[in-house]
Amino acid sequence: MNTQPPTQPLPTQPAATTDLIDTIEQSLSSRDLAAASAALSPISTRQMVQVLDRLSPHQCAIVYRLLSKQRAVEVFEDLSPELQGELVRGLQDAEVAALFEEMDPDDRVWLLDELPASVAPRLLRGLSPHERELTASVLGYPRDSIGRRMSPEYVTTHPELTAAETLRRLRARIDDAETIYTLPVTDSARRVVGVVSLRDLLAADDDTLVDAMMQDAHTALADADAETAARDCTDRGLLAVPVVDSEGRLVGILTIDDAVRILKREENEDAARQGGVEPLGRPYLSTPIRRIVRSRVVWLLVLAVGATLTVQVLSVFEATLEQLTVLALFVPLLIGTGGNTGNQAATTVTRALALGEIRPRDLLRVLSRELRVGVSLGVLLGLLGFAITALVYDWQIGLVIGCTLVAVCTVAATIGGIMPLVARMIRVDPAVFSNPFITTFVDATGLVIYFVIAKAILGI
Amino acid sequence: MNTQPPTQPLPTQPAATTDLIDTIEQSLSSRDLAAASAALSPISTRQMVQVLDRLSPHQCAIVYRLLSKQRAVEVFEDLSPELQGELVRGLQDAEVAALFEEMDPDDRVWLLDELPASVAPRLLRGLSPHERELTASVLGYPRDSIGRRMSPEYVTTHPELTAAETLRRLRARIDDAETIYTLPVTDSARRVVGVVSLRDLLAADDDTLVDAMMQDAHTALADADAETAARDCTDRGLLAVPVVDSEGRLVGILTIDDAVRILKREENEDAARQGGVEPLGRPYLSTPIRRIVRSRVVWLLVLAVGATLTVQVLSVFEATLEQLTVLALFVPLLIGTGGNTGNQAATTVTRALALGEIRPRDLLRVLSRELRVGVSLGVLLGLLGFAITALVYDWQIGLVIGCTLVAVCTVAATIGGIMPLVARMIRVDPAVFSNPFITTFVDATGLVIYFVIAKAILGI
Numbered sequence: 001m002n003t004q005p006p007t008q009p010l011p012t013q014p015a016a017t018t019d020l021i022d023t024i025e026q027s028l029s030s031r032d033l034a035a036a037s038a039a040l041s042p043i044s045t046r047q048m049v050q051v052l053d054r055l056s057p058h059q060c061a062i063v064y065r066l067l068s069k070q071r072a073v074e075v076f077e078d079l080s081p082e083l084q085g086e087l088v089r090g091l092q093d094a095e096v097a098a099l100f101e102e103m104d105p106d107d108r109v110w111l112l113d114e115l116p117a118s119v120a121p122r123l124l125r126g127l128s129p130h131e132r133e134l135t136a137s138v139l140g141y142p143r144d145s146i147g148r149r150m151s152p153e154y155v156t157t158h159p160e161l162t163a164a165e166t167l168r169r170l171r172a173r174i175d176d177a178e179t180i181y182t183l184p185v186t187d188s189a190r191r192v193v194g195v196v197s198l199r200d201l202l203a204a205d206d207d208t209l210v211d212a213m214m215q216d217a218h219t220a221l222a223d224a225d226a227e228t229a230a231r232d233c234t235d236r237g238l239l240a241v242p243v244v245d246s247e248g249r250l251v252g253i254l255t256i257d258d259a260v261r262i263l264k265r266e267e268n269e270d271a272a273r274q275g276g277v278e279p280l281g282r283p284y285l286s287t288p289i290r291r292i293v294r295s296r297v298v299w300l301l302v303l304a305v306g307a308t309l310t311v312q313v314l315s316v317f318e319a320t321l322e323q324l325t326v327l328a329l330f331v332p333l334l335i336g337t338g339g340n341t342g343n344q345a346a347t348t349v350t351r352a353l354a355l356g357e358i359r360p361r362d363l364l365r366v367l368s369r370e371l372r373v374g375v376s377l378g379v380l381l382g383l384l385g386f387a388i389t390a391l392v393y394d395w396q397i398g399l400v401i402g403c404t405l406v407a408v409c410t411v412a413a414t415i416g417g418i419m420p421l422v423a424r425m426i427r428v429d430p431a432v433f434s435n436p437f438i439t440t441f442v443d444a445t446g447l448v449i450y451f452v453i454a455k456a457i458l459g460i
Numbered sequence: 461m462n463t464q465p466p467t468q469p470l471p472t473q474p475a476a477t478t479d480l481i482d483t484i485e486q487s488l489s490s491r492d493l494a495a496a497s498a499a500l501s502p503i504s505t506r507q508m509v510q511v512l513d514r515l516s517p518h519q520c521a522i523v524y525r526l527l528s529k530q531r532a533v534e535v536f537e538d539l540s541p542e543l544q545g546e547l548v549r550g551l552q553d554a555e556v557a558a559l560f561e562e563m564d565p566d567d568r569v570w571l572l573d574e575l576p577a578s579v580a581p582r583l584l585r586g587l588s589p590h591e592r593e594l595t596a597s598v599l600g601y602p603r604d605s606i607g608r609r610m611s612p613e614y615v616t617t618h619p620e621l622t623a624a625e626t627l628r629r630l631r632a633r634i635d636d637a638e639t640i641y642t643l644p645v646t647d648s649a650r651r652v653v654g655v656v657s658l659r660d661l662l663a664a665d666d667d668t669l670v671d672a673m674m675q676d677a678h679t680a681l682a683d684a685d686a687e688t689a690a691r692d693c694t695d696r697g698l699l700a701v702p703v704v705d706s707e708g709r710l711v712g713i714l715t716i717d718d719a720v721r722i723l724k725r726e727e728n729e730d731a732a733r734q735g736g737v738e739p740l741g742r743p744y745l746s747t748p749i750r751r752i753v754r755s756r757v758v759w760l761l762v763l764a765v766g767a768t769l770t771v772q773v774l775s776v777f778e779a780t781l782e783q784l785t786v787l788a789l790f791v792p793l794l795i796g797t798g799g800n801t802g803n804q805a806a807t808t809v810t811r812a813l814a815l816g817e818i819r820p821r822d823l824l825r826v827l828s829r830e831l832r833v834g835v836s837l838g839v840l841l842g843l844l845g846f847a848i849t850a851l852v853y854d855w856q857i858g859l860v861i862g863c864t865l866v867a868v869c870t871v872a873a874t875i876g877g878i879m880p881l882v883a884r885m886i887r888v889d890p891a892v893f894s895n896p897f898i899t900t901f902v903d904a905t906g907l908v909i910y911f912v913i914a915k916a917i918l919g920i
Contacts, residue, residue, distance in 0.1 A: 046696070053817075167662075174663045181641050181658070181699075198641070198658065202627075203634045234724070236506070237717035239641075239699070256716055257697035264694070267727055268811065274734065275807020276800055284812035285825060292829070293836045296804045300837060301844075303800050308848075310792035321785050328781055328788040332770035332903050335792055339799075340736055340763050340896045344756045347735020351728065352744035357513075362745065369749060376753045381764060388768075436800050439899075443792050 017050050024051065028059050037066045045071075049078045054286045061090040073102050081107075082281040085114030097126040104178070105134040106151045106258065112139065113148075137251070146229035147222030149262055150243040150252030151178035156186045159193060159211035163204040166196070179255045182240035185214045191248040192217045197239075219244045222251050227266045230259035231356065270354065273429060274347070276303065276436035299436065306440040310335075313444050317451040323460055326393065330401055331447070338408040338446040339439035341377060345370050345416030346438050350430050353420055360425045366417050374413030378406035400454045407453065408446045415442060477510050484511065488519050497526045505531075509538045514746045521550040533562050541567075542741040545574030557586040564638070565594040566611045566718065572599065573608075597711070606689035607682030609722055610703040610712030611638035616646045619653060619671035623664040626656070639715045642700035645674045651708040652677045657699075679704045682711050687726045690719035691816065730814060733889060734807070736763065736896035759896065766900040770795075773904050777911040783920055786853065790861055791907070798868040798906040799899035801837060805830050805876030806898050810890045813880055820885045826877050834873030838866035860914045867913065868906045875902060 020039060027036035040048070040063065048067075052060050052075070064087055067075060076084060076099050088096050088111070100108060100123050112120045120139075124132055134152045141147025155177040157166040170180055183201075185194040194214030204213055219242045220229040233241045233254055241259075243252040272279040278295040280287050314321070314331075321328055349366060352358045358366060382405040390398030416438050420430035454460070480499060487496035500508065500523065508527075512520050512535070524547055527535060536544060536559050548556050548571070560568060560583050572580045580599075584592055594612045601607025615637040617626040630640055643661075645654040654674035664673055679702045680689040693701045693714055701719075703712040732739040738755040740747050774781070781788055809826060812818045818826060842865040850858030876898050880890035914920070 171662050174659060180662070199634060202631050202640070234717070234720045237720070239717075256720070257694070257699075260694045260697070260716070260720060268815075271731070271734075271811050272807060274731075275803050277804045277808055280808070283815075283817040284808060285818055285822065285829075289829060289832050289836070292808070292833050293840075295808075296801075296833070297837055297840055300797065300800055300804070300841065304793070304797050304841060304845075307793040307796045310796070311789050314789040314792070318785060318789065321788055325778060325782045325785065325788075328785075328791070329771050329774040329778065331788070331791055332774070332795055332907065333764070333767040336767045336770070336900060336903060337760065337764050339899070340760055341756075343735050343896060344737045344760070347732060348737055348740070348744060348752070348755075351731050355728075355743075357743040358745055365745060369745075369752070372749050373752050373756070376749070377757055377760060380753075380757055381760065384761075385764075436803060439799070440796060443796060447792065 017047055017054075020047070021051055021054050024055070024063065025059070028062060033062075033066065036063065040066060045074045045078060048075045052079065052083060053283050056286055056288060057086050060286075061087060064090075069098075073099060077103060077107065080282070081110040081114045084111045086282075088115060088119075093122075096123065101127060101131060104151065105131070105138055105153065106149060106178075108135050109138045109148060113143065141222055144226050145223050146220050146226045146243055146254060147251065149226050149230075149258060150222070150254050151258070152252045153178050154184065154242075154250070154253040155180060156184050156250065157196060157210050159185055159187070159209065159214065161210050162206065163201050163208045163210070163213070164206035166201055166210055170198075170201075178253055179240045182238070182253075184217065184242040184250050184253065185210055186250050190250055192219055192242045192244050192250050195240075195242065217242055219248075220254060221246065226262050228356070229254060230262040230266075233259040234263060266354075269429075270350075274350070276300070303436050303440050306437070307443065309440070309444040310447055313447045313451075317447075320451055320455060320460060324454075324458070326397065327400075327451075327454055330389075331450070334401070334404055334408060334450055335443045335446045337381065337405065338412040338442040341374065341409045342412035342416030342438040342442040345373070345413045346420055349417050350420040353424060353430055358421075360421050363418060363421050366421060367414060370413045370417030371410065373417075374410035375406070377413065378409030381409060382406040396458060400450075400457050403453050403457070404446075404450045407449045408442075411445055411449065412438075412442045415445070477507055477514075480507070481511055481514050484515070484523065485519065488522060493522075493526065496523065500526060505534045505538060508535045512539065512543060513743050516746055516748060517546050520746075521547060529558075533559060537563060537567065540742070541570040541574045544571045546742075548575060548579075553582075556583065561587060561591060564611065565591065565598055565613065566609060566638075568595050569598045569608060573603065601682055604686050605683050606680050606686045606703055606714060607711065609686050609690075609718060610682070610714050611718070612712045613638050614644065614702075614710070614713040615640060616644050616710065617656060617670050619645055619647070619669065619674065621670050622666065623661050623668045623670070623673070624666035626661055626670055630658075630661075638713055639700045642698070642713075644677065644702040644710050644713065645670055646710050650710055652679055652702045652704055652710050655700075655702065677702055679708075680714060681706065686722050688816070689714060690722040690726075693719040694723060726814075729889075730810075734810070736760070763896050763900050766897070767903065769900070769904040770907055773907045773911075777907075780911055780915060780920060784914075784918070786857065787860075787911075787914055790849075791910070794861070794864055794868060794910055795903045795906045797841065797865065798872040798902040801834065801869045802872035802876030802898040802902045805833070805873045806880055809877050810880040813884060813890055818881075820881050823878060823881050823885075826881060827874060830873045830877030831870065833877075834870035835866070837873065838869030841869060842866040856918060860910075860917050863913050863917070864906075864910045867909045868902070871905055871909065872898075872902045875905070 020043065023039045024036050027039065052063065055063060060083070064072065103111070112123070124135060127135065137152050138148060138150065153176055155170055155173045157169060166183065170183070174180060181198045183196050184192050185196055187193050195217045196210055196214045200213050218236060218238060220232065222243050222245055229241065233256055239256050241254045242250055243254055245251050269279045276299040280292065280295055349358070382402040385405045386398045386402030389401045419438055423430040480503065483499045484496050487499065512523065515523060520543070524532065563571070572583070584595060587595065597612050598608060598610065613636055615630055615633045617629060626643065630643070634640060641658045643656050644652050645656055647653050655677045656670055656674045660673050678696065678698060680692065682703050682705055689701065693716060699716050701714045702710055703714055705711050729739045736759040740752065740755055809818070842862040845865045846858045846862030849861045879898055883890040
């Protein structure tokens with residue numbers, strides 16, 4: 001009879017971690033390292049990572065040095081590459097070398113990508129020859145390729161082996177592999193001819209040949225874009241995807257948890273850029289204010305400079321405005337609606353691009369769809385705008401507002417829809433070219449449309 | 461010697477699928493079903509899913525009926541719940557019942573959630589008793605809970621069993637389980653006392669007790685929020701998480717691929733709402749224009765009604781505008797910059813909320829951070845704005861623009877930063893309350909600030 005108490009569900013432990021951080025911050029600010037050390041000793045590795053995540057970089061370095069050597073290695077492995085990078089810059093060479101040797105080759109490359117290029121060769125020289133070779137094989141691939149994110153540690157089997165032989169082979173080399181749940185099947189030239197799942201191996205009779213139970217391999221080219229390969233892996237719900245070179249030879253394996261990690265990073269970048277900020281790369285509450293300002297100021301300046309276009313457009317129509325000040329009242333409403341329509345289109349198309357639903361060659365189809373959507377939205381809003389303005393002001397102003405809404409919505413939806421595709425074509429991140437950018441552009445265009453229509457209808 | 465040719469890497473096959481869709485669309489529009497059928501017969505299940513994804517709902521239903529019975533079941537299982545729902549509405553009861561019996565219990569619940577509530581009891585009655593019971597156990601949990609997304613099919617082991625016994629047990633029941641790579645360890649009361657990985661089972665000696673090799677279970681409460689539990693699973697890189705009731709008893713299992721699916725859906729919704737559109741729920745190119753318009757028009761109307769606030773604010777200051785039309789020139793620039801600053805703050809905070817980095821109780825910390833960020837950005841932009849406007853116009857106008865930028869950036873960053881937290885507090889999706897909403901709100905506030913400052917400095 002087992003009398004162990006049940007493990008309690010501990011989904012996030014928010015309160016405990018927050019209190020802990022308060023205690024540690026207090027100990028640090030009163031320079032009481034013994035108290036901080038005491039507060040840290042009972043907590044789990046996972047919680048330790050959460051604590052470091054929420055401390056400032058400076059506090060992080062102090063706390064990290066309070067950990068025992070064994071503990072430090074465990075915690076370090078679980079940190080995000082950015083935080084690892086920050087810590088490494090504060091540690092001594094010998095300490096870094098020890099940590100570096102302990103890491104998996106793919107995690108090592110994530111870290112190297114965070115560090116200044118000059119540091120990499122020094123760190124690599126410190127590795128044992130076997131680890132150095134594994135790491136170098138991953139480092140050989142371009143920065144955004146899946147080759148750079150794969151694990152070079154895998155166990156394979158061959159078509160002519162039996163299930164039992166494969167299981168024995170697997171058990172003998174179980175510590176060397178990133179995953180054992182999907183095994184690539186290779187021929188004598190190391191080319192991938194299929195995959196076999198551990199589930200099928202266990203379900204099969206001992207003497208069933210791998211040849212008889214392997215399935216077609218869904219592979220990824222090592223030079224292929226990391227995000228595309230990762231999305232492909234998770235879309236298909238594959239636990240692991242063999243990574244091959246241009247000859248179809250196995251060079252590594254991408255596991256679903258690494259695929260998730262790659263996508264999460266991309267999502268973060270996209271979400272940030274869509275709102276006109278650079279990704280912070282570390283948790284919000286522990287990011288210095290200075291760094292948050294830096295992540296936003298460049299975009300804000302670029303957009304403000306773009307917005308001076310609206311000042312120029314309005315200057316051109318200044319005489320019209322002096323004649324009829326009432327026109328000024330509708331400027332924010334009209335350009336705001338244009339901006340919203342443009343953003344809606346851009347959001348939908350950017351997302352569809354990211355999910356691979358559309359490609360740049362679909363430009364004309366997107367154009368025709370957004371044109372129709374824009375006209376529909378414009379007519380709906382325009383009729384409403386006409387009715388209300390005609391009631392409150394007069395029917396001529398109503399007509400100007402109604403017609404402007406139709407035109408602005410159509411132009412905005414079309415521009416917003418094709419802009420992400422154009423960005424992709426000229427190889428810029430579509431999320432960069434997105435909402436705030438479109439707003440600014442649509443603002444200026446909308447003003448021109450507004451005053452041209454006003455002058456035509458009102459005859460001024 | 462195996463002479464099979466190497467499997468070619470087939471990451472997405474864009475060209476092939478696109479051509480295929482063209483062929484099928486042509487066959488359908490010329491009502492040549494035989495040609496469509498011929499085009500479909502050689503393609504893989506996966507490609508078939510891609511084809512259906514890109515056809516209109518009407519075309520989808522026709523093509524689906526051309527498939528053989530066996531084929532249809534395979535394809536149906538791989539479709540998204542939305543597309544399944546669309547198809548089901550077009551099929552006969554007997555056809556639906558046959559499909560429904562073949563599905564996994566968790567997939568069945570995804571589908572039921574897409575169908576009108578009245579359909580569910582009829583479909584459930586058609587199931588075999590065992591399948592009905594499994595499905596009902598999942599359906600018993602609330603809509604957004606992880607209980608509703610878990611699989612009720614799992615294999616467990618017990619602390620007093622050996623590695624060899626567990627492996628035998630596993631092999632005997634291998635077809636019943638959603639995953640075999642992480643086994644929950646339960647006591648006699650079905651409470652989860654740990655987990656053991658298949659890797660550890662295979663690496664261990666035959667007579668090692670499970671008790672000796674099991675690890676602490678990271679579990680999820682069945683009633684817990686599905687997104688939080690899924691994020692927790694992927695953040696930790698766990699292949700599977702046992703789902704337990706409030707007593708700690710095992711009720712199901714959440715696998716990483718299902719966790720990824722839950723998060724993908726949430727990301728899509730968030731990305732859509734952030735841009736002021738309702739999620740389409742199906743691929744962009746195959747969504748009818750009508751439905752795209754519907755996904756945008758409500759938000760656009762709400763925002764336009766909100767924007768009438770700006771018209772009212774400007775009406776109040778109409779006399780000032782008539783006196784000094786030059787003030788109107790800067791309106792789009794000023795409110796645009798305010799909107800951008802607010803969006804940046806909202807994007808950062810919404811993301812941090814979604815990732816669990818901050819919680820509503822951090823409101824004051826966020827407020828103080830965004831206040832400081834806003835002032836910093838405002839001073840930078842304000843100095844620049846003052847310099848340029850003073851040069852081009854005169855120093856008094858320059859002073860108005862400079863001071864307004866400082867005030868608007870501060871207010872916008874603060875509002876943008878706390879709005880997502882307020883949304884969360886009143887239990888609204890923070891992404892809804894987001895960028896377009898903040899833009900509209902900041903527009904009106906910005907105008908008031910602008911004219912108040914202008915009147916004070918210019919003495920009008």
